[in-house]
Amino acid sequence: MPTPSIPWSIYRDLWTPMPAGPKGPYLAGKIVVITGATSGIGLEAIKQLAKASPEQLILAARSIEAGEKVLNDLKKAHPNIKGKVIYLDLMKLESFKSFVEELKAFDRVDLLINNAGINPMFEEAPYKSTEDGYERTFQVNVLAPLLLTLMLVPQLTKSSEPKVIYSGSDGHLVADSDLIETSISNNESIVKAYNDAGKYQNPKRYFESKLLLQMTTRSLIKYLPSISTINVNPGLAMTNLGREWVPIITFETFRTIVWVMFNTRTVGKAARNLTSAAAWQGGSQDYWTGGVPAASENLYLYSGKGVKATQQFFEEMLEEVEKISPGCTSDISLKQ
Numbered sequence: 001m002p003t004p005s006i007p008w009s010i011y012r013d014l015w016t017p018m019p020a021g022p023k024g025p026y027l028a029g030k031i032v033v034i035t036g037a038t039s040g041i042g043l044e045a046i047k048q049l050a051k052a053s054p055e056q057l058i059l060a061a062r063s064i065e066a067g068e069k070v071l072n073d074l075k076k077a078h079p080n081i082k083g084k085v086i087y088l089d090l091m092k093l094e095s096f097k098s099f100v101e102e103l104k105a106f107d108r109v110d111l112l113i114n115n116a117g118i119n120p121m122f123e124e125a126p127y128k129s130t131e132d133g134y135e136r137t138f139q140v141n142v143l144a145p146l147l148l149t150l151m152l153v154p155q156l157t158k159s160s161e162p163k164v165i166y167s168g169s170d171g172h173l174v175a176d177s178d179l180i181e182t183s184i185s186n187n188e189s190i191v192k193a194y195n196d197a198g199k200y201q202n203p204k205r206y207f208e209s210k211l212l213l214q215m216t217t218r219s220l221i222k223y224l225p226s227i228s229t230i231n232v233n234p235g236l237a238m239t240n241l242g243r244e245w246v247p248i249i250t251f252e253t254f255r256t257i258v259w260v261m262f263n264t265r266t267v268g269k270a271a272r273n274l275t276s277a278a279a280w281q282g283g284s285q286d287y288w289t290g291g292v293p294a295a296s297e298n299l300y301l302y303s304g305k306g307v308k309a310t311q312q313f314f315e316e317m318l319e320e321v322e323k324i325s326p327g328c329t330s331d332i333s334l335k336q
């Protein structure tokens with residue numbers, strides 16, 4: 001499978017200096033919930049968020065021990081910080097119920113950051129299903145953020161300025177739309193296609209998952225206007241995201257490593273994308289990159305086919321999450 005060619009806009013975003021990060025107590029009085037704060041971009045993001053005086057910093061983590069360590073380290077630097085670690089494994093949908101229940105101890109959620117993600121990007125990564133029966137990249141990167149958001153709508157809408165941020169990726173710019181288009185022309189479900197082992201292809205899946213996430217957040221902006229939605233591209237950074245990669249030394253691998261080393265930004269700068277979006281007061285944004293609001297430059301999404309696919313996919317996803325958590329879509333009206 002050839003690696004997709006890199007569009008100019010990705011280089012432009014990575015090499016344009018980012019504005020300074022937000023300063024001051026922009027999270028004062030805000031209850032913040034974040035997934036994926038035990039590593040990489042999420043970990044750097046909460047270090048930055050802790051400086052903004054949040055009322056509560058709640059870490060949703062699949063390892064309570066790892067989460068507690070992060071929170072304790074934060075408390076050393078910010079003794080006044082209040083927070084909690086709550087168990088949530090995005091690969092186990094059963095854990096969402098107890099997570100949401102436990103979160104009810106707080107009277108609202110002002111900011112949810114759906115940051116956790118996985119990237120089993122490499123050719124040798126096989127199809128793996130979760131215990132819930134979904135392909136794991138699809139479940140963690142696409143289904144989980146939507147489900148968590150919708151299950152938390154009652155908590156979010158108690159906030160005077162509810163906001164949900166998603167860690168998207170500029171990878172969505174190079175994502176293939178073939179599987180989506182084939183499903184539509186065969187009158188088949190897009191969701192089913194992405195969870196069909198026979199249709200699974202790597203290293204495409206990570207990029208595709210971020211395209212599906214972009215389609216989802218674009219739909220949420222339209223159909224859940226009571227909550228600000230921002231799809232943030234942190235940009236390429238060296239984290240544990242490639243943890244499954246077992247490099248086989250070839251010229252191609254060497255070239256990839258050099259390319260990545262040359263083009264990455266620091267994890268702190270990647271996290272600054274999340275924190276600048278957290279401080280943003282201007283409402284929903286289709287995409288956020290280089291520390292500023294932007295519009296996705298994926299031309300497929302603007303085409304007639306892309307618009308139709310976005311609608312079909314969102315409707316299918318609503319059916320899916322409704323099966324998992326009945327009633328969670330009740331605030332969404334597809335009628336405009």
Ligand SMILES: NC(=O)c1ccc[n+]([C@@H]2O[C@H](COP(=O)([O-])OP(=O)(O)OC[C@H]3O[C@@H](n4cnc5c(N)ncnc54)[C@H](OP(=O)(O)O)[C@@H]3O)[C@@H](O)[C@H]2O)c1
Nearest residue numbers: 036038039040041089090091116117167236237239240241
């Ligand atoms: N790094 C990049 O170049 C880059 C570029 C664009 C977008 N992004 C996006 O940024 C986000 C963060 O990635 P990262 O680079 O910081 O990767 P990372 O270092 O691997 O961190 C991923 C985080 O997600 C958590 N996570 C993974 N699977 C989970 C699950 N089943 N349940 C709960 N938590 C889970 C991990 O928890 P554990 O500590 O328990 O593993 C970890 O905290 C992802 O959405 C990624 O797609 C990254």
